[in-house]
Amino acid sequence: MWRWLWTRVVRAAAGPRSACSRRGCSNSSSTSSSAPAAGATIFALSSGQGRCGVAVIRASGPASGHALRSLTAARDLPPARRASLRLLSDPSSGEPLDRALVLWFPGPHSFTGEDCVEFHVHGGPAVVSGVLQALGSVPGLRPAEAGEFTRRAFAHGKLDLTEVEGLADLIHAETEAQRRQALRQLDGELGQLCHGWAETLTKALAHVEAYIDFGEDDNLEEDVLSEAHKDVRALEAALDAHLRDARRGQRLRSGAHVVVAGPPNAGKSSLVNLLSQKPVSIVSPEPGTTRDVLETPVDLAGFPALLSDTAGLRDGVGPVEQEGVRRAQERLQQADLVLAVLDVSDLGSSASRHFLASVVGPRCSLSPGERQQRLLLVLNKADLLPGAGQDPEPRLPPHLLLSCLTGAGLDDLLEALRTELAALCGDPAAGPPLLTRARHLHHLRACRDALAHFRPARDLALAAEALRVARGHLTRLTGGGGTDELLELIFRDFCVGK
Incomplete structure (x- = not known):
C-alpha cells in the first residue's frame, strides 16, 4: 500500500496526467530556452x-x-x-x-x-x-x-526564481531594511516556504487520488481523506495570513508613500529638505510657493520612502494654485503615511483650524484598525515658542514639536517615523518572509482561489484538479514552468557581469 502511495506522490509532483503523457508522445517544446547555449x-x-x-x-x-x-x-x-x-x-x-x-x-x-x-x-x-x-x-x-x-x-538549479529576485533586490537595495529583506529572500526563505506548501499539496493530492482508486479497499486507512481536508484548510489559513500582509513587502521594496501636507507657510518644504538632506523644494516666506507635487525618494530611519511635498491647503487665489491644492488632496488620499505640518505659532488661524478639522481630525478619530492611513502631526517652528518644552495646545491630538530651523525635535520625529514605517513595511529581520512583488501576490491569490474549490465531499475528481491547479501556482512562483517572457522581465533588472 505504501509503495503504491509513494507512486502517487511522485505522480502528483509531476503534475496532471495529460493525454499526451498517457499516450507516450513527445513534446518538442519541452526544452526551456532559459538554459544556456551549449558550449558558450x-x-x-x-x-x-x-x-x-x-x-x-x-x-x-x-x-x-x-x-x-x-x-x-x-x-x-x-x-x-x-x-x-x-x-x-x-x-x-x-x-x-x-x-x-x-x-x-x-x-x-x-x-x-x-x-x-x-x-x-x-x-x-x-x-x-x-x-x-x-x-x-x-x-x-x-x-x-x-x-x-x-x-x-x-538554469543549473543554483537559485530558484525567488532567490534570483532576492539577489536583484540586494543589488538595488538603498536602505538597511531593503538589504535585510533582500538577503532573507536570497537565502531562500520565501522559496522554502513555498516548497513546503507544495509538498503539503502533493501529499494531499496523493491521498485524494488513492481514495479515488481504492476507496472501497480495506487496506486504505479510513481517515486518509479527512487528513487531506485538514491539511488543505490549514494551508488556506496560512495563505490568508500572508495575503493580508502583502502590501508590507511591496512597500518595503518600492518605498512607502509619505505625503507632507498642511496649510501654507507651515514649513512643509523645509521639512522635506530636512528629511531628504538636500534642497528639493524652494523655501520662501511667501505663501503658496509650492504649486505642484514634488517627489523625492529618501531613506527614512532605515526604511525606503517616496516623500511628497504638496501645495498648502487653502482656497487658492488663482487657477494654478487651485490645481496645486487639488493635486495635494489627491495625494493625501493615496498616502501610506501623512506628515501633517502646522505652524505652532499660528494654531489659531482659520487655515490651521480648517486643516485640523478636515485632515487631522477625521483620520485621528478612527480606531487603529479602521484607519486606512497613518498620520503624524508635526508642530513646526518650535523655536518661536516662549518656553522650552511648553505644550502650546494640550487639546490637540498626539503631536511632535519640531524646529526645521534649528533641528530641535528631529531625533524624536525620526524615531516616530521608524515606528510608523516598520508597521507599514514590516520588520525585515523577523517574522515570516514578505511578499515583495506583484508576481508573488498573484500566484498566492490564485493558489488560494483554487483551494476554495477543494470540496472532496462533492466530487473527488474536481477536488484533485483543484489541488493540481493550486500546486502549479506555487511551483511557478519559485520558477517551475515559468515562461520566457517572465524570465526576461526578471533578468533585465541585472547589470552585465551579474
Missing part, C-alpha cells in the same frame, strides 16, 4: 565601472579553464577556490597586461554551476580594457548579456 562561455566586468583599486572580471562556461591558461601561459590550473598571483598576458602578442589574483571555480561548485574563473585586476580603465580584449580573442568566449551569469545559475 561568457565573460564580463562584474565590478563597477570607473577607476578603482581592484576590478573583478569573471568568465563562466566550458572554456573558462582554457581562457585562464591562455592569459597566464600556464599548463596547470591553480588550486580550486584559492587565490593565486599570476602575470596576465595577451595570448596573441604575449604583451603583459597586469599582475593579478586569479580564482578557479570548477563546476558544479560555482555560482553558475559551470566552470568559472575570476580575474582580480587593478581597476584602471586601460587594464580592464586590455584584459577584456584579451578574453575576447580566446576562441569560444563571448561577452555576457545583462543578467546572464545569474540566469545560468537559475
